[in-house]
Amino acid sequence: DVKVTQSSRYLVKRTGEKVFLECVQDMDHENMFWYRQDPGLGLRLIYFSYDVKMKEKGDIPEGYSVSREKKERFSLILESASTNQTSMYLCASSVTVPTEAFFGQGTRLTVV
Amino acid sequence: GDSVTQMEGPVTLSEEAFLTINCTYTATGYPSLFWYVQYPGEGLQLLLKATKADDKGSNKGFEATYRKETTSFHLEKGSVQVSDSAVYFCALSDRRNASKIIFGSGTRLSIQP
DSSP: OOOEEESOSEEEEOTTOOEEEEEEESSOOSEEEEEEEETTTEEEEEEEEEETTEEEEOSOOTTEEEEEEETTEEEEEESSOOGGGOEEEEEEEESSTTSOOEEOOOEEEEEO | OOEEEEOOSOEEEETTOOEEEOEEEEOSSOOEEEEEEEOTTSOEEEEEEEOSTTOEEEETTEEEEOBTTTTBOOEEESSOOGGGOEEEEEEEEOTTOTTOEEEOOOEEEEEEO
16 A cells, blocks of 8 residues: 655644654655645645656745655755644655545644 | 636535535646545545546445536435545646646535434
């Protein structure tokens, strides 16, 4: 079975902190994604990576950056956390689009 | 651009009722269509998919048919169970735009015993 693992289920951080969200997949997938999930807004794509060291901005990249140094790992970085970044963050991977994406369990981040 | 619109929730049904969750899409190409489900406290998982017009995806008693003429992919189940309570997302992806899987806003389904 494909497994996508996010490093934390719950995080509480202070405003202004630099925050790292880690995601690892074990199926050698080329594509990895970071989404943000908010009530009434569905899933919004933050960043996408189609290969090591390659990345593309999604719909809401402001305030975020990403790192993909190894194929299996995709990190989301909040450079200076703000309260409006309190949300559920979901990582996903896929072989190629338009095949299905496999999701991690999510990280619920609260910025206080 | 491409988009997905699905019926707003929450939807509350009694056990064994018939379920329909509507989903329509806008796409200039020939997308693949998906339904994902999110159980409480978990990430999303694929429920079913269809890759071309008139395909029917099915899984766990759920079905959806890719209707190109009405640009729809409605989710149906003949008899729902309490364990079907979850949030359901309709989604599309277009092979011409490899960076995007576009999701609808989600429909929360609650089944009462």
